[in-house]
Amino acid sequence: MTAQRRQPRSRPETLARRRDILDAAVEIFGSKGFAGGTLQEIADQVGMTHAGILHHFGSKDQLLIEVLQHRDETDVADLEEQHIPDGMPLFRHLVRTAFVNEHRAGIVQAYAVLSAESVTDDHPGRAFFEKRYRTLRSEVAHAFEVVCAERGITTPDTIADASTSILAVMDGLQVQWLLDPTAVELARASEFAIEAIVTAVLSPTPSPLADGADEHAQPSRSSV
Amino acid sequence: MTAQRRQPRSRPETLARRRDILDAAVEIFGSKGFAGGTLQEIADQVGMTHAGILHHFGSKDQLLIEVLQHRDETDVADLEEQHIPDGMPLFRHLVRTAFVNEHRAGIVQAYAVLSAESVTDDHPGRAFFEKRYRTLRSEVAHAFEVVCAERGITTPDTIADASTSILAVMDGLQVQWLLDPTAVELARASEFAIEAIVTAVLSPTPSPLADGADEHAQPSRSSV
DNA sequence: GTCTATAAGCTGATAGAC
């Protein structure tokens, strides 16, 4: 596990070119989607022909896959510098990420658009996002387990629901924020929701929704 | 405000045909996205040629717009039968919706895919989703105002953050659930998150995240 | 490594017969 991740495929000049293409692809796929964006547009942005791009990546599908991997490696590298937080600091890190994201609309949009598009039939990014969410969920769940253990709380289902919910709010807020930045305070709302969910795990309270009379439509035995 | 919404454009036979096309379009756009889905596929599903579809709707863009309007009218009609809930019952209604959605993966996917895709450049569904979220947010916010007023709580920012967050979790959970239904309990997690957020509004607690030492990276004056 | 040229296919949309 040294510094160099894989053997350089070729001259550093070529690798730099590949990185240029990957950066351009993030921007185009982010602003047009994968199905909507074209190799031509990516080629224009980086100043070559679409044939040149296919020379480097073989196919459009493969380009998307490498775009996602590259983005992930970059983000993970950033994280590792601050050696991955755990326990309560992880939740603080997620809030901080939301504040940072407020100034990176481009990358936020790329993830928002591509993750949702990845659920469509035969989408080349599907495996990536499936794995990504699985990993993120287990990281957040582990943080919950740490803070819960300290306080003697053990509620596996709750931890699972809370973990997936925290990632879900962050994603959902991004979509609403991208649609109307003036109507949604991305960072502040993310902080509020994450605090609400963490609090619900650490200090369970009776459900505020459980008092109505005629809820579940199914005719159950009437409890006087 | 009688039963018929607009004057029938033509024979009821034609309207039925249009509805068939709209239903097919939801399915195709839902499973392939708007950019990825084609008029040909929609035509095949309904048993005609793509020229026939263009005869009815004029353009692919216009078809999407009418698809979204039609879906919305259908859903709203369902809601009005149970005359739109408000206050605490609205939150219960949202939870119930999550339970129903667990058995309607097709429609869930259509909304998830199209709403995220709508943030891309010049997407014909953008105006629809902008308005949709604006409306939903204000409805949820109003429900919060009702229950807050009963208890003498007034926190406009909190209500805004909570309202947008509730819609956000529901959306975000749907994406994760569509990617891996075995890993996410859509309804249960939605219920947990909504309860957590409602509780946070009604019974504010000190932030569980505020105790760490070296948070915000910026070198502020050290408070000993 | 990048280009030009070319292929083969599909796209949304139009015109006109029935």
Next chain:
DNA sequence: GTCTATCAGCTTATAGAC
């Protein structure tokens, strides 16, 4: 109202010159 025929345009991808 639906079809066939046709269009121009654009898509990804390949082959081969430089």
